[in-house]
Amino acid sequence: MNTVILAGVVLSAIISLPAAYGQSGSLNIIYTGSMNGKLEPCGCSPKTDYGGVARLAGYIARHGRELSPYLLIDAGNFTARDTPQGRLQAEAMLRSFRIMKYDAVALLSNEKAFAEDFLPSLIRRYDIPAVSDSPPYDTSVLVKKDGFAVNISTNPKDYRKDALNIFLTDIPVSGSAATGSWDIIISSSGEIREKPLKTNGTIIVSGYPEGKRPGLLRLQVDAKGDITDFRHEWLLLGGDSEENADVRNVLDDYDSGVAGLLKESGKPPGGTAYLGVAKCAECHRPFVESWGKTRHARAFASLQQAGKGADPECIACHTVGFGEKGGFYTIETTPELANVQCEECHGPDREHIEDFSRPMKPVSESVCLKCHKKDNSPDFDYERYLEKIRH
Ligand code: HEC
Ligand code: HEC
Ligand code: HEC
Ligand code: HEC
Structure with missing residues (x-):
């Protein structure tokens, strides 16, 4: 009993020391979730021609400096299915994440449905900071940027007192609202949530399906590590957006790989x-x-x-x-x-x-x-x- 109280006192003492937390000021979170293997929109209609990894990378190349410090996070379900084409998509997605330097990528339902050895070898090859609830990715990722410390995890118990905490899940927003201790929850459940929800001090957002709109959360953080204010916007990257050439190369490789599929299958x-x-x-x-x-x-x-x-x-x-x-x-x-x-x-x-x-x-x-x-x-x-x- 006493040790529990003591631990509580020690922890609150640490929290009240600003230096232990770090920087105050603005921090931006760019997030995706439930991309479902969609590397780019089909272009069937200008009205739905939004998103895609090449345009996101182009946007970041152009605006990265003014957004800095920023984190790039994928909340999971970036793959579709474990099929030959689904595997090509998964690899192209991870290569694109690598080029953009994603800070954390969650492995959730869709990723878990892949044969065991497939994604781990790509994650190693492209050096992806993956988080999941199964080993070897079941430890949270701690990102330090410009004095900010951000803890990112898919395990609801894995938050830290000395960091800003971001929880990644594919449980719909209404269900995940229970996890009170987190500063931010990013869902990849595939639901469309136009605006963030704030409950019990937690900001909840949901990745726009199929990568059509990357989200941007602009946070104001005080020296204690509390979010004092935030703004949210969707990045609307249409047909006139600049693409990043390196990611475009990845997509061109993907297209050649896909072109081989029908020939291979005989x-x-x-x-x-x-x-x-x-x-x-x-x-x-x-x-x-x-x-x-x-x-x-x-x-x-x-x-x-x-x-x-x-x-x-x-x-x-x-x-x-x-x-x-x-x-x-x-x-x-x-x-x-x-x-x-x-x-x-x-x-x-x-x-x-x-x-x-x-x-x-x-x-x-x-x-x-x-x-x-x-x-x-x-x-x-x-x-x-x-x-x-x-x-
Ligand atoms: C579910 C059916 C469907 C699939 C799958 C589909 N398309 Fe289409 N596509 C359409 C239809 C329908 C139109 C015409 C839309 C309209 O004008 O109302 C169209 C139009 C287009 C156009 C013409 C756009 C223009 O305005 O000139 C392009 C280019 C195109 N699709 C590319 C693609 C590509 C690339 C893919 C695969 C990534 C794809 N489509 C997959 C149904 C489909
Ligand atoms: C050998 C000649 C011939 C060929 C080949 C042919 N049709 Fe026909 N089709 C006809 C004639 C004659 C009629 C008119 C029948 C009537 O008025 O009762 C007809 C009628 C139709 C109709 C009218 C609606 C109906 O059900 O009566 C449609 C639709 C049609 N054809 C579609 C096709 C399509 C699609 C093809 C190719 C796959 C095709 N036809 C090939 C001779 C042909
Ligand atoms: C995008 C769908 C579509 C395609 C493609 C299409 N048709 Fe049709 N066709 C229709 C519809 C719908 C009707 C009925 C039109 C109406 O209600 O007036 C029709 C009607 C017809 C008729 C019967 C006309 C009558 O007087 O009853 C014929 C014959 C026909 N089509 C032949 C063809 C042939 C040959 C082709 C290919 C060259 C073709 N169609 C391609 C949708 C299509
Ligand atoms: C097998 C798929 C398919 C079916 C079935 C189909 N379409 Fe289409 N349609 C397309 C595609 C693909 C395009 C775009 C072609 C392009 O420009 O590349 C298109 C384009 C069109 C366009 C041109 C749009 C524009 O704004 O100019 C019209 C009109 C259209 N379809 C009407 C119909 C109608 C009506 C039917 C049903 C009777 C029908 N289509 C059935 C695939 C389909």
């Missing part, structure tokens, strides 16, 4: 389900001509311009039947099935060719919504869009 899925527009043209020339004037007929060129002509995450919506039997595979093996062709909307129906009195399935709005999702096509409006593709 044969395209067999079958002859899709005929391609050339076949339809034999009997529907006027339709083919008017389709040729729509953007659907140039959808593959858009990918090639972006260097993504062999990225399975893109070609699914910019070609015919990708991933299905007899659908698009690569531009080399199935050039006749590039672009959003007739059969993407009307469906493959070989019997129509033998007996064209057989009606094809009617095209409804749900067909469009396969590809015109909110993030890819925020302006989608069935009536208006249908008018533009009428043939």
Whole structure:
């Protein structure tokens, strides 16, 4: 009993000594969380074309001096899945973190789902300050910057009396509010929280999903280490933002790696389900001509311009039947099935060719919504869009 009280007295004595804590003044925290392997936005629409690691690195290169002292933190779930493409994303993400000199990177649910040896070897190779609740990363990271001491951990019990404490978690904000002793909680639960929440003296923020908006917390810290004031903003890095060349190189490497995936995995899925527009043209020339004037007929060129002509995450919506039997595979093996062709909307129906009195399935709005999702096509409006593709 007595020793507990004594320990409390000694601790509070340490806290009241400003020198033990360090600097007062302003400190900035730039944070990401729940990036889910998204290294950059797809560029499908200018309205959703925000974020990405190359622009973040460009921003930091340009504004680092005025933001200094600052910390860069990823609150976890920066990877998606343990697939061949997911592994390439994970490596490109860690290389980018390395270039930007992230101060701490949490390994949470998505990272834990990777096969055991995969991430540790990359973390060693790129010298990433990783924190997690399992060894060897289960000790908190203590960052010292310009006299500030910042303790960062994913273990709720791991806070320190002599530092500013930042807790990283992927539990949603409402659930993690319980952990009172922390100055800041950064969540990577994937929830969108426009503004920070302040409860029991703890500032809670949540990484914007898919890296679309890195967060910036500007803190005022007094000599006792208490946050006396803070401001929060999202960094809106759109298509006109400057990219960092080194991170761009990492992304270009990633694209070449991805381009190798379809070649490596061997044969395209067999079958002859899709005929391609050339076949339809034999009997529907006027339709083919008017389709040729729509953007659907140039959808593959858009990918090639972006260097993504062999990225399975893109070609699914910019070609015919990708991933299905007899659908698009690569531009080399199935050039006749590039672009959003007739059969993407009307469906493959070989019997129509033998007996064209057989009606094809009617095209409804749900067909469009396969590809015109909110993030890819925020302006989608069935009536208006249908008018533009009428043939
Ligand atoms: C297989 C995926 C897919 C389906 C299904 C699809 N689209 Fe598209 N659509 C695209 C892609 C990809 C583009 C962009 C092409 C480009 O410019 O690279 C696009 C572009 C468009 C555009 C041009 C937008 C503009 O502002 O000019 C219109 C209009 C459009 N689609 C309407 C429709 C309608 C209506 C449907 C349903 C009847 C539909 N689309 C079904 C993938 C699809
Ligand atoms: C879920 C389907 C889908 C996926 C996946 C997808 N796109 Fe798109 N993309 C679209 C649609 C729909 C449009 C047309 C949007 C509109 O104008 O309303 C589009 C448009 C585009 C455009 C044309 C933008 C313009 O204004 O000229 C580019 C470039 C593009 N996509 C690149 C990509 C890249 C790169 C990827 C992969 C990282 C990708 N897309 C993945 C559906 C998709
Ligand atoms: C983006 C989806 C989409 C694509 C791609 C598309 N169509 Fe259509 N098509 C439609 C829709 C929707 C209708 C019904 C239009 C309407 O309601 O007026 C239609 C109607 C038709 C009709 C019937 C017209 C009628 O009078 O009933 C034919 C024939 C046709 N399309 C052929 C084609 C051919 C050939 C291609 C390829 C060159 C093609 N379509 C590409 C969506 C598409
Ligand atoms: C051998 C000639 C021929 C070919 C090839 C052909 N069609 Fe047709 N298609 C027809 C004829 C003829 C009609 C008109 C049938 C009618 O009016 O009853 C028709 C009607 C349609 C319609 C109108 C709606 C319906 O269900 O009746 C659509 C849509 C259509 N075709 C799509 C396609 C597509 C997509 C392709 C390529 C995959 C294609 N057709 C290939 C001859 C052909």
